[in-house]
Amino acid sequence: MAVGAAGVTGADLDDLGSGLRGRLLRPGDDGYDASRAVFNGMIDRRPLAVARCADAADVVRAITFVRDHRLRLSVRAGGHNVAGSAVVDDAVMLDLTAMKALALDPATRTVRAEPGLTLAEFDAATQASGLATTLGVVSMTGIAGLTLGGGLGWLNGRHGLACDNLIAAEVATADGRLLRASADDNEDLFWGIRGGGGNFGVVTSFEYRLHPVDLVLAGGLTYPLSMAPRVLRFYDEFVKAAPDELSTAASLALSPAGEPTVSIVVCYCGPLDQGEQLLRPLRTFQSPTADSIQPTPYAALQSGGDAGFPDGRLHYWKSGYLRDLTDAAIGTLLRFVPSMPSAASGIGLQQMHGVASRVPPSATAFPHRAEQYDFLILSQWPDAAGTQRNVEWTKALFQAMRPHLEDAVYVNNLGDEGPSRVRAAYGENYPRLLAVKRTYDPDNLFRANQNIDPSTDVLPETRGPASPAPA
Numbered sequence: 217m218a219v220g221a222a223g224v225t226g227a228d229l230d231d232l233g234s235g236l237r238g239r240l241l242r243p244g245d246d247g248y249d250a251s252r253a254v255f256n257g258m259i260d261r262r263p264l265a266v267a268r269c270a271d272a273a274d275v276v277r278a279i280t281f282v283r284d285h286r287l288r289l290s291v292r293a294g295g296h297n298v299a300g301s302a303v304v305d306d307a308v309m310l311d312l313t314a315m316k317a318l319a320l321d322p323a324t325r326t327v328r329a330e331p332g333l334t335l336a337e338f339d340a341a342t343q344a345s346g347l348a349t350t351l352g353v354v355s356m357t358g359i360a361g362l363t364l365g366g367g368l369g370w371l372n373g374r375h376g377l378a379c380d381n382l383i384a385a386e387v388a389t390a391d392g393r394l395l396r397a398s399a400d401d402n403e404d405l406f407w408g409i410r411g412g413g414g415n416f417g418v419v420t421s422f423e424y425r426l427h428p429v430d431l432v433l434a435g436g437l438t439y440p441l442s443m444a445p446r447v448l449r450f451y452d453e454f455v456k457a458a459p460d461e462l463s464t465a466a467s468l469a470l471s472p473a474g475e476p477t478v479s480i481v482v483c484y485c486g487p488l489d490q491g492e493q494l495l496r497p498l499r500t501f502q503s504p505t506a507d508s509i510q511p512t513p514y515a516a517l518q519s520g521g522d523a524g525f526p527d528g529r530l531h532y533w534k535s536g537y538l539r540d541l542t543d544a545a546i547g548t549l550l551r552f553v554p555s556m557p558s559a560a561s562g563i564g565l566q567q568m569h570g571v572a573s574r575v576p577p578s579a580t581a582f583p584h585r586a587e588q589y590d591f592l593i594l595s596q597w598p599d600a601a602g603t604q605r606n607v608e609w610t611k612a613l614f615q616a617m618r619p620h621l622e623d624a625v626y627v628n629n630l631g632d633e634g635p636s637r638v639r640a641a642y643g644e645n646y647p648r649l650l651a652v653k654r655t656y657d658p659d660n661l662f663r664a665n666q667n668i669d670p671s672t673d674v675l676p677e678t679r680g681p682a683s684p685a686p687a
């Protein structure tokens with residue numbers, strides 16, 4: 217019996233299921249709804265089937281099946297991408313969440329990790345040996361999507377992005393091969409997966425370089441919004457002059473009592489006494505209402521913000537890079553914060569700094585290398601009744617901020633925002649990414665992502681004057 221638009225039959229799906237070491241889930245099966253539910257509660261899509269892959273061979277089988285039956289395919293790892301690209305109506309979803317093997321070699325300070333791991337799982341394993349690498353700042357996020365898009369976290373100043381610490385990967389490609397990608401093997405593929413997202417294949421394992429990381433000097437400073445102009449000006453100058461060991465973020469939000477606040481969070485990953493000395497001016501130039509900076513186990517820092525991001529809330533994000541916290545940019549932010557419709561939302565300025573900012577833009581596919589902030593309006597609210605208000609406020613703030621932002625965006629922050637924003641995410645590396653895409657996925661099997669469409673031509677200009685904000 218036909219079950220899909222392409223005429224795939226139930227017997228075909230049964231064949232796929234019986235060939236997997238993992239399980240094939242169809243609508244109505246136990247686990248199907250859990251697999252299709254992703255972090256962003258705005259996303260409610262129903263795949264034709266879910267292949268819960270147990271290993272790389274399962275991934276290859278599922279890819280081959282999808283290709284041979286001309287179906288659509290999506291890939292789910294941590295399920296945290298706000299665009300919800302992990303799940304597509306009527307597609308076969310490759311659910312990698314069961315692939316969590318990790319092999320660490322303390323002697324070479326390297327680790328081989330499967331794509332189903334979350335940051336929390338990865339950090340727990342590497343910290344047991346006193347090691348870590350840059351990941352993100354909310355520990356339920358998946359290592360896979362994060363690394364493939366770049367990976368900006370608390371160690372970026374000293375150790376670069378997550379993708380800068382990738383030394384090799386195993387990639388299942390559209391033609392059913394399992395390829396090693398590294399500086400010595402399939403270098404073009406290795407270049408592309410460090411910032412080009414899931415466009416080229418399904419990564420079945422990642423190998424990272426690790427670094428000794430023990431206690432870090434970390435925590436936050438909070439001030440009332442009335443102090444924001446002084447605080448943000450001082451912060452901007454202070455962090456730009458800071459050594460690589462310091463990575464920071466600033467945010468504007470509402471306190472639990474509904475009071476607008478501005479906060480600064482820091483992570484210093486060098487000798488603690490030097491960090492204490494370095495941070496003294498930042499901690500004392502004004503009196504914060506709270507100062508929680510203290511020596512902190514790195515894994516505790518990594519999970520410190522988790523409570524603010526429970527699964528299932530509705531999310532709508534807008535993002536771009538901000539080079540300088542000018543008075544005009546600060547003034548725009550201050551106009552909008554008091555009318556933030558949801559107390560769960562926030563405006564984040566995650567600092568890209570030091571090593572991450574100095575990698576040449578063409579060295580990896582991730583092009584946005586500069587001392588700058590990843591500016592993110594992170595709107596989240598509990599149910600559909602709040603959707604219109606929150607989306608409208610987010611769009612209005614983003615529109616007002618556009619003159620202050622680069623025409624560039626972090627691919628992992630993008631929603632469903634159209635081709636010009638996808639080009640802005642890949643920036644000057646787009647032509648080379650297109651060439652890699654044409655080599656490894658000429659038929660665009662892997663298109664449930666911020667897609668590099670192999671059938672389109674390169675636009676002559678991806679940067680320049682800000683284009684109107686898409687939806």
Ligand SMILES: Cc1cc2nc3c(=O)[nH]c(=O)nc-3n(C[C@H](O)[C@H](O)[C@H](O)COP(=O)(O)OP(=O)(O)OC[C@H]3O[C@@H](n4cnc5c(N)ncnc54)[C@H](O)[C@@H]3O)c2cc1C
Nearest residue numbers: 293294295296297301352353358360361362367368414419
């Ligand atoms: C609360 C929160 C906090 C965040 N904080 C940070 C942060 O601090 N720093 C940062 O850099 N980013 C951050 N992000 C963004 C994050 O990097 C992206 O959402 C990322 O896509 C999440 O990866 P995932 O595996 O969880 O996502 P998924 O939704 O599972 O995957 C997203 C997409 O990645 C691709 N993909 C995933 N796995 C594979 C694979 N194995 N092979 C090929 N393609 C694959 C697919 O195209 C998939 O659709 C945050 C996101 C959230 C929701």
